Amino acid sequence: MTTAVGEAPGKILLVGEHAVVYGHPAIAIPLRGIRARAEVAFHRDSAIRMTAPDLGEFDVSMEQASPRLSPLLGLAESVRRYFGEESQGLRIHLESTIPIGRGMGSGAAAAIATVRGVCAALGRRLDAMQVAELAMESEKVFHGNPSGVDTAVVARNEPIYFVKRKPIRGIEVKRSEFRFVIADTGIESPTADVVEDVRIARDADRARYDSFFWELGSMASVAREMIRTGSPEELGLCMNHAHAVLQNIGVSCAELDHLVAAAVEHGALGAKLSGAGRGGAVIALVGAKADPEALDSALRLAGAQSVFTTVLNGAPAP
Numbered sequence: 001m002t003t004a005v006g007e008a009p010g011k012i013l014l015v016g017e018h019a020v021v022y023g024h025p026a027i028a029i030p031l032r033g034i035r036a037r038a039e040v041a042f043h044r045d046s047a048i049r050m051t052a053p054d055l056g057e058f059d060v061s062m063e064q065a066s067p068r069l070s071p072l073l074g075l076a077e078s079v080r081r082y083f084g085e086e087s088q089g090l091r092i093h094l095e096s097t098i099p100i101g102r103g104m105g106s107g108a109a110a111a112i113a114t115v116r117g118v119c120a121a122l123g124r125r126l127d128a129m130q131v132a133e134l135a136m137e138s139e140k141v142f143h144g145n146p147s148g149v150d151t152a153v154v155a156r157n158e159p160i161y162f163v164k165r166k167p168i169r170g171i172e173v174k175r176s177e178f179r180f181v182i183a184d185t186g187i188e189s190p191t192a193d194v195v196e197d198v199r200i201a202r203d204a205d206r207a208r209y210d211s212f213f214w215e216l217g218s219m220a221s222v223a224r225e226m227i228r229t230g231s232p233e234e235l236g237l238c239m240n241h242a243h244a245v246l247q248n249i250g251v252s253c254a255e256l257d258h259l260v261a262a263a264v265e266h267g268a269l270g271a272k273l274s275g276a277g278r279g280g281a282v283i284a285l286v287g288a289k290a291d292p293e294a295l296d297s298a299l300r301l302a303g304a305q306s307v308f309t310t311v312l313n314g315a316p317a318p
């Protein structure tokens, strides 16, 4: 029996969420410490069945799967069809350490791990862009109107400067290292719902919302320059300002605001919500003089369910 493995990391948005849906730039960073993993085995029948213990689903077909899992079964089917292998039965075991619905790319990573696992089982190769394009199929079911930033950063496994339907660019990190702390509120917030609420709010007041998006997109461009030139203090200010704009858009909540305030109070150079908002996570930039352990404790005291760090230093993906 052939068993193959596909893996994909989590992700976090540094700046540009929501604006990126409307064609403005965003910066996204992979979270390599958390990941989704799909083990794919051939089966003698022609069915595709999936097991996802994290979702409490075992050996289910597309018809039996929950709305969360069925897009992934559909995706596996598409990959099989893409290679003309429709009759090859597959059993997929999917596990993930990425918290669900917290803006850390759980859906994109599950989709990309599935695509990679099926490709590996079939002995085929796709490049990162082809993998991301296929994975968008299930993201559209999960997220309604995704910008594509999640699948792009997860597939590439490196920091990106992303503009919808434009060639993806990497981020140059020349002089310094940027250390971020990510604090999870523990509140699950479906991206599709928040993106839809923002669309409704924008329809009601287009000029105001478009100016918010324009501001966030400009901040993504400025942040890219601050990363390139090694200016953490300025990047921190930019993050604080992005959080204020996201509050105005209406996607923050008391728990996120509380974590942002705690981070800044305990030595972060800047902090903001990350992802769709109304729950999910906060990203904070740790200053050179800040004590990461004290910041970690302060965030937990302020309500974070889990806290971890990631570094942006331009090093190639492992």
Ligand code: MEV
Binding pocket: 013, 016, 017, 018, 019, 020, 021, 103, 143, 145, 146, 147, 148, 149, 150, 191, 195, 275, 276
């Ligand atoms: C993506 O993690 C967050 C949003 O910008 C939605 C999207 O880009 O598809 C809110």
